[in-house]
Amino acid sequence: EVQLVQSGAEVKKPGESLKISCKGSGYSFTSYWIGWVRQMPGKGLEWMGIIYPGDSDTRYSPSFQGQVTISADKSISTAYLQWSSLKASDTAMYYCAKHRDSGSYYRAFDIWGQGTMVTVSS
Amino acid sequence: EIVLTQSPGTLSLSPGERATLSCRASQSVSSSYLAWYQQKPGQAPRLLIYGASSRATGIPDRFSGSGSGTDFTLTISRLEPEDFAVYYCQQYGSSPPRTFGQGTKLEIK
Numbered sequence: 001e002v003q004l005v006q007s008g009a010e011v012k013k014p015g016e017s018l019k020i021s022c023k024g025s026g027y028s029f030t031s032y033w034i035g036w037v038r039q040m041p042g043k044g045l046e047w048m049g050i051i052y053p054g055d056s057d058t059r060y061s062p063s064f065q066g067q068v069t070i071s072a073d074k075s076i077s078t079a080y081l082q083w084s085s086l087k088a089s090d091t092a093m094y095y096c097a098k099h100r101d102s103g104s105y106y107r108a109f110d111i112w113g114q115g116t117m118v119t120v121s122s
Numbered sequence: 123e124i125v126l127t128q129s130p131g132t133l134s135l136s137p138g139e140r141a142t143l144s145c146r147a148s149q150s151v152s153s154s155y156l157a158w159y160q161q162k163p164g165q166a167p168r169l170l171i172y173g174a175s176s177r178a179t180g181i182p183d184r185f186s187g188s189g190s191g192t193d194f195t196l197t198i199s200r201l202e203p204e205d206f207a208v209y210y211c212q213q214y215g216s217s218p219p220r221t222f223g224q225g226t227k228l229e230i231k
Contacts, residue, residue, distance in 0.1 A: 035220075037167075045159075045167065045210055045222040061219035062123075095166055100178075106214055108157035110178060112166035 002026040004034075004096050004113035011119045012086050019082035020116045022096030029077035030054040031102040035109060036070060036081045040092040050099075051079060086120045093117050124149055124213050126223035134231040141198040143226045145211035150191045155215030158187055158196045161225075162207045170209075171196060198228075206230050 007021040022034065035050035049060040053072040060070070072079045079096055094116050097109035125148040135141055145156070154174035159167040169178040171187035174194055184199040198205055211223040 037222075044225045045161075045212075047212070047218070047220045047222060049218065050220075059218045063219065097167075100169070100172060106153070106155050108155075108169055108172040108178075108212065108214055109159075109167075110169045110172075112168070115166055 002098075002111050004098060004111055006094075006096060006113040006116045009117040009119070011121070013122055014088055014120055015085050016120075017082070017084050018086055018118065019080050020094060020118065022079045022081075022113050024077045024079070024098065027098075028102065030074045033099040033105065033107070034072065034079045035097050035099070036068075036079075037095045037097060037109075038064075038092045039095065039115075048081070048094075053077075053079065086118075088120050088122075090118060091120050123219060124151065124216055124221055126211055126213060126221055128209075128211060128223035128226045130226060131224075132227045132229060134229050135201055136231045137201050137203055139201050141196075141201055141205070141228055143196040143198075143209055143228070145189075145194040145196070145223050147192045147194075147213060151194075151213045152215030154190050155213060156187075156189070156194050157212045157214060158185075159210045159212065160205075160207050161210065167210065201228075203230075 030053045033050045036048040038046040048064045051058045053074045069082045096113040099107035100110035129144045156174045158171040161167040175187045208225045214220045
């Protein structure tokens with residue numbers, strides 16, 4: 001079974017750093033783009049960026065460029081989303097999701113992780 | 123950046139009725155790279171339609187997608203109780219960002 005399993009909920013203070021993870025299984029992790037999507041409380045979906053684990057090619061939404069870092073460790077089939085200095089406005093659910101076809105840049109997300117809730121509060 | 127506008131914001135219908143959801147793009151979506159997702163409360167989104175009209179694996183045939191260019195439609199032919207949810211369109215044919223619409227909430231009348 002193809003799965004993406006994300007790390008658990010986090011509660012952090014403003015200014016702290018954070019790295020959340022998304023582990024893929026049941027498919028060739030290095031061959032499919034993986035993306036991150038933000039959903040703020042009660043709001044819609046926002047596309048943050050994608051990474052190709054095979055060569056770590058990464059593309060960001062201009063809205064998130066410089067605010068987060070997307071990375072992947074293909075040796076353990078895991079993608080990451082990290083912040084160096086969290087803000088209260090980073091409070092949201094974060095989903096990882098993989099592209100539907102291997103190697104293809106222009107594809108929809110067919111498999112989603114269960115989401116990681118990040119709460120940033122002093 | 124391509125902006126996707128979904129309408130209506132909320133759609134109130136009864137089980138058994140037909141639902142028609144609209145997604146309009148601010149510029150043409152390349153190669154009909156348009157997807158529809160369903161999201162229920164407390165759950166991750168689920169892919170329903172890709173390529174504007176192709177059903178994803180395991181999606182019932184009461185769900186259908188159509189359209190091209192800037193105008194796209196998701197139709198649910200006969201609503202089942204489990205279909206009441208929020209629906210999002212997404213374009214993935216351009217350089218980032220691969221934008222989502224703001225969502226349509228389908229609620230029970």
